Amino acid sequence: MVFVGKWNLVVLMLLLLVSTFATVVRSDASDHRYKSKDPVPLYANKVGPFQNPSETYRFFDLPFCSPAQVKEKKEALGEVLNGDRLxxxxxxxxxxxxxxxxxxxxxxxxxxxxxxxxxxxxxxxYFQMYYDDLPVWGFLGKVEKEGKSDPSEYKYYLFKHLHFEISYNKDRVVEINARTDSNALVDITEDKGVDVDFMYSVKWIETNIPFEKRMEKYSQTSSLPHHLEIHWFSIINSCVTVLLLTGFLSTILMRVLKNDFVKYANDEETTDDQEETGWKYIHGDVFRYPKYKSLFAAALGCGSQLFILMVFIFILALVGVFYPYNRGALFTALVVIYALTSGIAGYTAASFYGQLEGTNWVRNLLLTGALFCGPLFLTFCFLNTVAIAYSATAALPFGTIVVIFLIWALVTSPLLVLGGIAGKNSQTEFQAPCRTTKYPREIPPLPWYRSTLPQMAMAGFLPFSAIYIELYYIFASVWGHRIYTIYSILFIVFIILLIVTAFITVALTYFELAAEDHEWWWRSFLCGGSTGLFIYGYCLYYYYARSDMSGFMQTSFFFGYMACICYGFFLMLGTVGFRAALFFVRHIYRSIKCE
Structure with missing residues (x-):
C-alpha cells in the first residue's frame, strides 16, 4: 500500500509540473497578437565574452544609450538562475x-x-535581446589585425548602426534577425573621447511560416543530416557496447554460474565434509551489513531521488516543454522537481536504514538531506561570491536566494521528513536468503587489480565509452551556444548508460564473490558510480582541448558546477549499480542450499 501510494503521489506531481510549466513560459504579450503600430516588447538582456557563457553582465553595464526610464521585466525563478536580466x-x-x-x-x-x-x-x-520572446544576438564591434602580430597595433572598431529584419505572419511576429552595418564604424583604438550617433533601422517582411513553428529554426542545427549521423553513430556505438557486454555475461558468467550450481549440488550429494570454495564459501558473510550503514542508506536515498529527477526531466523534455530559448524552464524544472521528490530520498534512506537494523534514523535523515545539498550549497556560496566580485548576472539577487531558501525550508525539508517517517514505519526486513554468521571470515589476500580503485576504473570505462560521443553535444549546449533538442536520442543513450552500468557492476560483483571477498556492498556502489569520475575527467579534456573558455570566473563556474553534476551522477549510477548487484546476489544465493 505504501508503494502504490508513493507512485500515485509521483503521478500527481508530474501532472502538477506539466500544468505549471504550461503557464510559466508565457511572455508579457501573452497572446502574441498585434495590430499595426502596436508596440512590441523588446528587452535588452545581457552582454559578455562569446567564449565564456557564464561570464555575462547586464546590458547597460556598458555605456549604451539607455531609455529615459529603465524598467526591469519581472522574471521567473528559472530565468534568474539562467542569468537573464531583461x-x-x-x-x-x-x-x-x-x-x-x-x-x-x-x-x-x-x-x-x-x-x-x-x-x-x-x-x-556579444549582446542578447528578446523581441516578443524571440532571441536576438549581435557583436559589439570588430578587431582588425591586418597581419600584425603585436596586439598594440590592432585597430578596434565599435558598431554604431543596428539593422533589424522582422518577419511576420498576419498579426504575429515569426522571426527576427539583427545585423550590424560594417560601414558604420567608430574607431576606439586610442584613449580619447569620441562622439557617436547610435542608429538603427527596421524592415518588416511577410512570411508564410506559421507562428507555431517559429522556434523550429533554432533547433534545425542540431537535427541537420550530418549531426543526426553522428548522434546515430553514438547510439550504434552504445548498442554495440551493450551487446558485447550482455554477450559476455550470457556466454561466460552464466556458464560459470551453471557450473557452480552443478558443482555445489554434487558436493551436497556426495559429502558434507568437503571444503567449500568460491562464492558459496562466504554465504555466511555475503549479507553481513556494510560499514557506515547510515551513510550507505543516505547515499541510496539521494541516488534514488536523483534518478527520479532525471526520469521527470526526460518526460518533460519528450513532451516538448524544453523548446529552444524557453528561458529558464530547465532550471525551474530542476528546482521544483528536486524539491518535490525529496520525500523519495527520505523514504528510501529511512526504509533501507531500518532494514539494516539502524536505530538513529534522525541522524540518517539529516545525513540524507546534506549528502548532496551540502556540497552543492558550499559550491554555490563560493561561485556566487565570485560572480558578485565580477558584477556578473550569474550572481543571484538576494530575493532569489530567499525564495530558494523558502523552497528548501517549506517544501524540501518537510517532504524529506515525511518520507523518512513513512520509511521508518514501513517495518520491512532485509530479505537475505542466507543466515549471517556471528563472526566474519577473513578475506584472503587479493592481487592489486582486485582492489577498489582498479575495479572502479574498469567499471566506469565501459559506461563512459557508451556515452562519450553524446557528451560533446551536451557540453557544447550547456557550456556553449549550441542548441540541443534531440531529447529522444539522449533518452536512448541514458537507458543504455543504465543498462551498461548495471551489467558491469553485476559482473565485477560476481568476480569479487568468487574470490571470496564478501565486502561487496560499498564496492558495487563505488563501481557503479565511477562513471561520474570519468565524466569529470572528460571535463578537463573538453575545457582545455575542445573549448576556448578562459578566465577565473568561467573556469571556477565550469569545474565547480560540473563537480556537483558529476557527483550527482556518481550517486545516481552508484544506486543503480548496487540495486542490480543486490538483485543478482540474492538470486544466486537463493538458487543453492546454503545451510
Missing part, C-alpha cells in the same frame, strides 16, 4: 512600422567609456 531597451520596433536610420541617441563617449568598449570588443563581446 530590461527595457531604447529601440522602438512597433508592429509593421519600417524605419530607416532612426537615431537612438547622440552620445559623447569619455576616455574611460572608450576604454570600456575597447576591452569588450577585444574580448569578442
Amino acid at each position: 530590461v527595457s531597451s531604447p529601440y522602438k520596433l512597433d508592429f509593421l512600422v519600417d524605419k530607416d536610420s532612426e537615431l537612438v541617441c547622440k552620445k559623447q563617449l569619455t576616455k574611460e567609456e572608450v576604454a570600456q568598449f575597447r576591452k569588450a570588443v577585444a574580448k569578442d563581446y
Whole structure:
C-alpha cells in the first residue's frame, strides 16, 4: 500500500509540473497578437565574452544609450538562475512600422567609456535581446589585425548602426534577425573621447511560416543530416557496447554460474565434509551489513531521488516543454522537481536504514538531506561570491536566494521528513536468503587489480565509452551556444548508460564473490558510480582541448558546477549499480542450499 501510494503521489506531481510549466513560459504579450503600430516588447538582456557563457553582465553595464526610464521585466525563478536580466531597451520596433536610420541617441563617449568598449570588443563581446520572446544576438564591434602580430597595433572598431529584419505572419511576429552595418564604424583604438550617433533601422517582411513553428529554426542545427549521423553513430556505438557486454555475461558468467550450481549440488550429494570454495564459501558473510550503514542508506536515498529527477526531466523534455530559448524552464524544472521528490530520498534512506537494523534514523535523515545539498550549497556560496566580485548576472539577487531558501525550508525539508517517517514505519526486513554468521571470515589476500580503485576504473570505462560521443553535444549546449533538442536520442543513450552500468557492476560483483571477498556492498556502489569520475575527467579534456573558455570566473563556474553534476551522477549510477548487484546476489544465493 505504501508503494502504490508513493507512485500515485509521483503521478500527481508530474501532472502538477506539466500544468505549471504550461503557464510559466508565457511572455508579457501573452497572446502574441498585434495590430499595426502596436508596440512590441523588446528587452535588452545581457552582454559578455562569446567564449565564456557564464561570464555575462547586464546590458547597460556598458555605456549604451539607455531609455529615459529603465524598467526591469519581472522574471521567473528559472530565468534568474539562467542569468537573464531583461530590461527595457531604447529601440522602438512597433508592429509593421519600417524605419530607416532612426537615431537612438547622440552620445559623447569619455576616455574611460572608450576604454570600456575597447576591452569588450577585444574580448569578442556579444549582446542578447528578446523581441516578443524571440532571441536576438549581435557583436559589439570588430578587431582588425591586418597581419600584425603585436596586439598594440590592432585597430578596434565599435558598431554604431543596428539593422533589424522582422518577419511576420498576419498579426504575429515569426522571426527576427539583427545585423550590424560594417560601414558604420567608430574607431576606439586610442584613449580619447569620441562622439557617436547610435542608429538603427527596421524592415518588416511577410512570411508564410506559421507562428507555431517559429522556434523550429533554432533547433534545425542540431537535427541537420550530418549531426543526426553522428548522434546515430553514438547510439550504434552504445548498442554495440551493450551487446558485447550482455554477450559476455550470457556466454561466460552464466556458464560459470551453471557450473557452480552443478558443482555445489554434487558436493551436497556426495559429502558434507568437503571444503567449500568460491562464492558459496562466504554465504555466511555475503549479507553481513556494510560499514557506515547510515551513510550507505543516505547515499541510496539521494541516488534514488536523483534518478527520479532525471526520469521527470526526460518526460518533460519528450513532451516538448524544453523548446529552444524557453528561458529558464530547465532550471525551474530542476528546482521544483528536486524539491518535490525529496520525500523519495527520505523514504528510501529511512526504509533501507531500518532494514539494516539502524536505530538513529534522525541522524540518517539529516545525513540524507546534506549528502548532496551540502556540497552543492558550499559550491554555490563560493561561485556566487565570485560572480558578485565580477558584477556578473550569474550572481543571484538576494530575493532569489530567499525564495530558494523558502523552497528548501517549506517544501524540501518537510517532504524529506515525511518520507523518512513513512520509511521508518514501513517495518520491512532485509530479505537475505542466507543466515549471517556471528563472526566474519577473513578475506584472503587479493592481487592489486582486485582492489577498489582498479575495479572502479574498469567499471566506469565501459559506461563512459557508451556515452562519450553524446557528451560533446551536451557540453557544447550547456557550456556553449549550441542548441540541443534531440531529447529522444539522449533518452536512448541514458537507458543504455543504465543498462551498461548495471551489467558491469553485476559482473565485477560476481568476480569479487568468487574470490571470496564478501565486502561487496560499498564496492558495487563505488563501481557503479565511477562513471561520474570519468565524466569529470572528460571535463578537463573538453575545457582545455575542445573549448576556448578562459578566465577565473568561467573556469571556477565550469569545474565547480560540473563537480556537483558529476557527483550527482556518481550517486545516481552508484544506486543503480548496487540495486542490480543486490538483485543478482540474492538470486544466486537463493538458487543453492546454503545451510
